[in-house]
Amino acid sequence: MTAANVAEPAVSAGREPVLAVRDLVKHFPVRSRGLIRRRVGDVHAVCGVSFDLFGNETLGLVGESGCGKTTTGRLLLNLIKATSGEVRYDGRNLVDLSPSQMRPLRRDLQIVFQDPFASLDPRMTINEIVAEPLQIHGLYGSRTQGRDKVRELLRMVGLNPEHGNRYAHEFSGGQRQRIGIARALALRPKALVLDEPVSALDVSIQAGVINLLEDLQDELGLSYLFISHDLSVVRHIADRVAVMYLGRIVEIAEKEQLFTKAAHPYTQALISAIPLPDPRKERSRQRITLTGDVPSPVDPPSGCRFRSRCPKFANELTDAERQKCVDEVPALIDRGQGHASACHYAEALKLV
Amino acid sequence: MTAEINIQSGRKAGDGAAVLEVENLTVEFPTEDGVVQAVRGVSYRLAPGEAMGIVGESGSGKSVTSMAIMGLLPKTARISGSVRFRGEELLGRSENEYAAVRGKKIAMIFQDPLTSLNPVYTVGRQIAEAILAHNDVSKKAAMDRAVELLATVGIPFPEQRANNYPHEMSGGMRQRVVIAIAMANDPDVIIADEPTTALDVTVQAQVLEALEAARAATGAALVLITHDLGVIAGHADRICVMYAGKLVEKGTVDQVFYEPRMPYTLGLLGSLPRLDEGGRERLTPIVGSPPSLMNLPPGCPFTPRCPLAQPVCEEREPDLYATDAPAHLSACHFHEKLVGVSAAQLFRPTSVDTEGVTPRDLEVQQ
Numbered sequence: 001m002t003a004a005n006v007a008e009p010a011v012s013a014g015r016e017p018v019l020a021v022r023d024l025v026k027h028f029p030v031r032s033r034g035l036i037r038r039r040v041g042d043v044h045a046v047c048g049v050s051f052d053l054f055g056n057e058t059l060g061l062v063g064e065s066g067c068g069k070t071t072t073g074r075l076l077l078n079l080i081k082a083t084s085g086e087v088r089y090d091g092r093n094l095v096d097l098s099p100s101q102m103r104p105l106r107r108d109l110q111i112v113f114q115d116p117f118a119s120l121d122p123r124m125t126i127n128e129i130v131a132e133p134l135q136i137h138g139l140y141g142s143r144t145q146g147r148d149k150v151r152e153l154l155r156m157v158g159l160n161p162e163h164g165n166r167y168a169h170e171f172s173g174g175q176r177q178r179i180g181i182a183r184a185l186a187l188r189p190k191a192l193v194l195d196e197p198v199s200a201l202d203v204s205i206q207a208g209v210i211n212l213l214e215d216l217q218d219e220l221g222l223s224y225l226f227i228s229h230d231l232s233v234v235r236h237i238a239d240r241v242a243v244m245y246l247g248r249i250v251e252i253a254e255k256e257q258l259f260t261k262a263a264h265p266y267t268q269a270l271i272s273a274i275p276l277p278d279p280r281k282e283r284s285r286q287r288i289t290l291t292g293d294v295p296s297p298v299d300p301p302s303g304c305r306f307r308s309r310c311p312k313f314a315n316e317l318t319d320a321e322r323q324k325c326v327d328e329v330p331a332l333i334d335r336g337q338g339h340a341s342a343c344h345y346a347e348a349l350k351l352v
Numbered sequence: 353m354t355a356e357i358n359i360q361s362g363r364k365a366g367d368g369a370a371v372l373e374v375e376n377l378t379v380e381f382p383t384e385d386g387v388v389q390a391v392r393g394v395s396y397r398l399a400p401g402e403a404m405g406i407v408g409e410s411g412s413g414k415s416v417t418s419m420a421i422m423g424l425l426p427k428t429a430r431i432s433g434s435v436r437f438r439g440e441e442l443l444g445r446s447e448n449e450y451a452a453v454r455g456k457k458i459a460m461i462f463q464d465p466l467t468s469l470n471p472v473y474t475v476g477r478q479i480a481e482a483i484l485a486h487n488d489v490s491k492k493a494a495m496d497r498a499v500e501l502l503a504t505v506g507i508p509f510p511e512q513r514a515n516n517y518p519h520e521m522s523g524g525m526r527q528r529v530v531i532a533i534a535m536a537n538d539p540d541v542i543i544a545d546e547p548t549t550a551l552d553v554t555v556q557a558q559v560l561e562a563l564e565a566a567r568a569a570t571g572a573a574l575v576l577i578t579h580d581l582g583v584i585a586g587h588a589d590r591i592c593v594m595y596a597g598k599l600v601e602k603g604t605v606d607q608v609f610y611e612p613r614m615p616y617t618l619g620l621l622g623s624l625p626r627l628d629e630g631g632r633e634r635l636t637p638i639v640g641s642p643p644s645l646m647n648l649p650p651g652c653p654f655t656p657r658c659p660l661a662q663p664v665c666e667e668r669e670p671d672l673y674a675t676d677a678p679a680h681l682s683a684c685h686f687h688e689k690l691v692g693v694s695a696a697q698l699f700r701p702t703s704v705d706t707e708g709v710t711p712r713d714l715e716v717q718q
Contacts, residue, residue, distance in 0.1 A: 064552035158704030172641065172707055202409045203579070207623035207635035211703035214634075229552065236625035236635070259627070273557035274627050275582025279605040281628060282586035289561060290554045292508070293522045352628040 017052035017088075018191050018223045019076060019109075024049045024085035024095075026071055030298055044297045045071045047247040048085070050332070053191060056217065058224040060238030060255070062231055062270070066294060068247040069227045073193040076225065077109050078102050107137055110184035114196035116176030120168035126179055127164035130154065133186045153182040158212055174205035178212065185216065191223040198233060210237055231274050235259055243267045246297060246305040249332055253339030261348035263341040265312045271351045286351060304330050304343070312345060321345065369438070371540045371573050372398040372421070372458070377433035379413075379420050386646045390416040392597040393433070398541065403567070403574040405588030405605070407581060407620075411642060413597040414577045418543045422460050423450040437541070456486040459534035459572075461563075463546040465526035469518040475529045476502075476514025482536040501532040504569055505562040524555035528562045535566040542566065543575045548583065560587060581624060585609060593617045596643055596653035602672065603680035613675045613682035613690050615658050615698065622695020634701030641707040652683070659698050660686050 027042035046068045053059050063069045075082045078094045087094040089105065097105070113119040120129055130150045131140060140146035151161035157178040168176055177197060184192055194213070198206040214237065216222060228234050234241055235255060242252040243266065251264040262268045269288045276282050290309045295301055307313045307325045317325070321344075330342045337348040379391040391413045398404055408414045419425050421435050423442065435442045437457055442450070454460075462468045470478055479498035483489065489497075495514070502510035505528040518526055527547060534542050544563060548556040560583065567574055576588055584591055584605065591608045593601040593616065601614040612618045619638035640657035643649075651666040652658070658665065664685055672681040676691075684690070690698075 064554065158706075160705070175705055175707060178705055203620060204409065204623045204638040205641075205707070207625075207637035208703060208706060210625065210635055211637070211701060215703045230625075231553070232625045232627040235627050235629075269554055271627070273553040275556075275580065275586050276628050277581035277585050277609065277621065277624055277626070278628065279585040279609050282582070285586075287557065289557055291558075293524065293555075 015054050017054050019053040019225075020086075020088040021052070021072075021076065022050050022086040022088070024072065024075055024087065025083045026068075026075055026080065027083045041298050044247050044300055046075060046082075047300075049244075049247075049249055051242055051249065051252060053223050053225055055190075055223055056221045057240065058217065058226050058238045060234035060241040061225060061227045061244060062229065062234050062241060063244035064229060064270075064294065066246075066297065067244040068297075069229075069244050070195055072244070073111065073195050073225060073227050076193055077106075077111055079111070107187040108190045109193070110187065110189040110191075111193040111195060112177070112180045112184050112197050114199055116173055116180055116200065117168075119180055120176055122168055125165045125167055126154070126159075126171075129168070129179060130164075130182050130186055133183060137187055139187065149186075153186055156185065156216070157182045158208070172205070174201050174209055177201065177209055181209075181212070181216070185220070188220070189222070191225070193225045193227070195227045196229070197226075199228065199230065206233075213237065231270060243270065246294060246300055248305060248342065250306065250343070251339070251341040252332065253341075257337075257339045259352060260350050261337055261339070262351060263335070263337040263339070263346035263348045264306075264343045265310050266306050267341070268349050268351060269311070276352070281352075288351075303327050306343075312343075317345065369400070370397040370436075371400050371438055372575075373434070373436040374417075374421065375434040375436075377417065377420060377435060378431070379416050379425065380430040381428060382430065383646070388645050389648060390597055390645055391420065392648075394594075394597075394599055396592060396599070396602070398573045398575065400540070401567075401571055401573055402590065403576060403588045405576045405578065405584035405591040406594055407578060407584055407591060408594035409579060409620075409642060411645070412594045413645075414594050415545050417594075418460065418545055418575065418577060422454060422458065422543065423447075424460075452486075455482055455539075456537045457539055458541045458543065459537070459539040461527075461530050461534050461542065461544040461547045463549050465523065465530045465550075466518065468530055469526060471518055474515050474517055475521070475526075479514075479529070479533050479536055482533045486537045497536070498532070501536055502529070504535070504565055505529075505532045506558065506565065507532075522555075523551055524558055527551065527559045531559070531562050531566050535570050535572070538570050539572050541575065542570075542572045543577070545577045546579070547576075549578070549580070556583075563587070581609075581620065593620075596648065597645055598653070598683065599672065600654070600683040601681065603675075603677065607677055607680040611675075611680075611691075613680065613687040614654075614684045615660050615690065616654050618690060618693070618695050619657075619699055622699055633696070636695050636699035636701050637706060638699065639702070639706035652685070659700075660684075660689060662686070 024046055025048055026046040028045055029039045030041040031037040032040045049072055061069045074080050076087055082095045127150050130153050131146055134140040154161040154164060159178050198209050226238055238255050241255050241258045242249050245266050251267045262271055269290050272288045288311055292309050295308050301308050304325045313325055324344050330344045332340045332342040334340050335346045337346055375395050377391055377394045381388040394417050406414050420431050476495055476498045479501055480494035483494040483497055499510045499514050502513055507513050507528055548559050588605055591605050592599045595616050601608055601617050622636040638657050643653050652669050655661045655665040670683045670685045672683050675682050675687055
């Protein structure tokens, strides 16, 4: 990997990050069929990702399916072992820690999963689900203390504590997602990884869960890594946004910067592809349509990974300029747009 | 096959004759626990070449309506009302009579392309099959046309791609193949049921472009069913909002998006996070959850969730009333009260779980 990708994110000055990620890499082996199952290649899921997550901040991580955003979220919590790189929390590199060394740190770092139907044990009551992390970490206390804690958690996520002895299947999707959030909050974490927390919900239900996440952040001073494919939700909830494509961060900026001065062609295409619920704006919008599909992460293109679909590469650049895209991995640095982007020929564009 | 009217000459004439007229369509499913009223009196007219969007949340009856129009519902469904294609009644036709219209005059695109394509045939063969089913042409000619269609929907190297099996293609490609099949017989109406819901946004943009190309090539009218208000805003002329099996608001996209006159529509718009607005204004969820379509109480089905609800709403279900514009209809007794009202003024920006409560409960709590 290139050293250039380890560049400090532009906005880190002054503040101490809760989580600092440096040059994180995850390759999943691809094995041959048959008895021996030789290793025949690697899925390059995450390739040299670096960013900081600050206190009481929401960092949106956006990208399309298969870009490595979920893998990044799980690497952060050491739920899967990183191939290389560093996740620094509280002066320690989480990547090097064993599961037992990791356990006390899990109090501070929690995750909410996308699918509220798969992430709750169907044979446990809601009270048991929310109490489990407290019991594991020895914070449950006496029976009355523990019960009060669970009731308080359910109230905090907007659920009726009287429903605590029901089972997960008795709740709707939005309510289950709230249960997942209550469980994640049980140990008073400092940072939460939210992996597509509202993607499975209808809009009118989604709005309530988004409001809840905002309230909890204000109340508890949480840091969120908000993983989503929905840029509208990210624009609403995030403070900073990182855009991923094929295992790399291609652009990272303060939210307003990113949406009004998108510099990477992929970010521009992504923003312009999102339909706005506003007929007049929709009619007059400039659209950047991509051709082709995302290349296989087993054999990603050399140089800039986006070049195989890049409209700029295809239509605007000269052959000499193109050669640079093929040969050289673009570093994630500020090229005069006020924030970092990984494009040799970055140009800011306002699309919404 | 009944008398073939010359569809080519009537196309896009704007002569006022509707291609598709749905009148008081009602679909009921008898179950052990009672009758599910999935669609309750839906009426609309589709002009030639027009694009109409139907929007609603899961379970509002949008898909069942189009399945009823296509004659694809199971035999247990009780369907009444009328569906006329160019003046000819479709409901009550036999399977053979339906087959002559389906795919030829009215084509349908489903949400999941992996289940609507056959995994054991090449995509070229599947497109050719649609052509051969309705036209007396040679297999060779049908295959050539299939390649042509693949090119129209924007698939690169169509000659090679025609020999691919569905599993060799990406989701966006597959959906474009389904669009190619839908346009194969030059239909007058294309019904697209959540055509891009399973796809990533950049792929969604490609597929919507293919759909527009298909419409341009065939001049077909489009019924676009989706839960995504953004897709409707960009691709429809008119919009119908569906709730609990009924159309609750109808109008042009501009009327419905800028001056919604049904509290449910206003609530939907208010609960959407916006890409084009940077502030962190609070979203306003609609409290409560959609009613069960079994044993619906009398009155407006939105009453328990509606901040405007009055006693009359529980007694009498409102018809579609004309608002200030004659073509803009709203099923609300108090639609005048919504003039110039924003979602934030009507709905509360709450964050508690509201699926089991009513707006009145919320006021007591806060």
